[in-house]
Amino acid sequence: MTFASVVSAVGIGGSLGLSLVFLISKCFFLASTRAGWVLMACNILYETGYKRLGLRRFGADAMVLPLAVTGWWLSAGASYAAGFALVLGLAWGWASMVDSRWRSGGLAHQHRVYRNRAVLPVPNLIVQIRGPVLERRRGVDEMGVLVAGETLHLEVIVLNPSRVVPQLPLVLEARCDVCSLAIVAARSGEMPAPEPGESLRLALELQAVSPGTGGSVFVQLRHGDWSFKRQLRVREVVPRESARPTGVVIRRWRYGCRGAFAWRGDHDLFDPAAF
Incomplete structure (x- = not known):
């Protein structure tokens, strides 16, 4: 195993890690499933990083995406970089649309009393x-x-x-x-x-x-x-x-609520x- 191959493997691993954290942190649909802990774990890692750097969410996204794409370009080539840039960019755009929709609300229908x-x-x-x-x-x-x-x-x-x-x-x-x-x-x-x-x-x-x-x-x-x-x-x-409890089993995360x-x-x- 040569030094170049080791560096390439480390670069691919780092780029893959950044890409997964960036992508999964935008997969809001996981929240209502048993895989919701993955979404939460990625966002905890994500938040820890940009809180330490004093960035807002948008600034952190704007920093992580180019880093991940640059890592793929240096370690695996331009084709991988272009593919991940497309996937991560689409995920970022979709997440921004969902977030803006929640923040902006919607328009009410014209009820009879407001006609x-x-x-x-x-x-x-x-x-x-x-x-x-x-x-x-x-x-x-x-x-x-x-x-x-x-x-x-x-x-x-x-x-x-x-x-x-x-x-x-x-x-x-x-x-x-x-x-x-x-x-x-x-x-x-x-x-x-x-x-x-x-x-x-x-x-x-x-x-x-x-x-x-x-x-x-x-x-x-x-x-x-x-x-x-x-x-x-x-x-x-x-x-x-007639109520005689025989045992108690708690199967949820203690602080889940x-x-x-x-x-x-x-x-x-x-x-x-x-x-």
């Missing part, structure tokens, strides 16, 4: 229902089996990641479809939507009133033509005297595109 008026911009809000959820699926949160008399303390968090100032009220509706469950505390109706960069926290308490087959609680938030719907499904409500708005590694650097 013949100016079209209103509506921010893209992010909603998280925080609480003892066993499993999260698209549109449905599985709450498992409850004991009669038990009360679940939930929190509805609404985040405005855009630069759009809300001009319409935020409406929260929560309803239950069975008698064995009851919503004992919820701030429903109209309320001011969160300002840009701010969040709104709403308490929601669900009580298992009596033993039964279980059911669902439906939570909906509306802001103009923007709408969020979530179903909280309880499998069964059992009598207190608190880190939900922090895919880029830092809690004040949320990534709305990951939702």
Whole structure:
């Protein structure tokens, strides 16, 4: 093995590492999958680097991409450099479009009450229902089996990641479809939507009133033509005297809930595109 081959291998390895970190940090669709930890790990590495250098995100991207392409050109040739420049450039452009769409919001449709008026911009809000959820699926949160008399303390968090100032009220509706469950505390109706960069926290308490087959609680938030719907499904409500836990197994990351708005590694650097 010659010195030139060693240098070439090191150059290819470094260029590949930079390219993968750059590319995976833009793959926001990984956030909702089991591979989301890869996205978070790459963004933690990425953020550590540009925080140390005192750069903003755009400046870090503008520095890493030419470094990776130059590394490929010096170690593997112009064809590899051109190919990776194209792939990384497309990924950067797509990520910038997604990010700008979240920041700019969208235009509301002309509702009947706003007919013949100016079209209103509506921010893209992010909603998280925080609480003892066993499993999260698209549109449905599985709450498992409850004991009669038990009360679940939930929190509805609404985040405005855009630069759009809300001009319409935020409406929260929560309803239950069975008698064995009851919503004992919820701030429903109209309320001011969160300002840009701010969040709104709403308490929601669900009580298992009596033993039964279980059911669902439906939570909906509306802001103009923007709408969020979530179903909280309880499998069964059992009598207190027959509830005998035999063991507990926790299969999720300890800080997963608190880190939900922090895919880029830092809690004040949320990534709305990951939702």
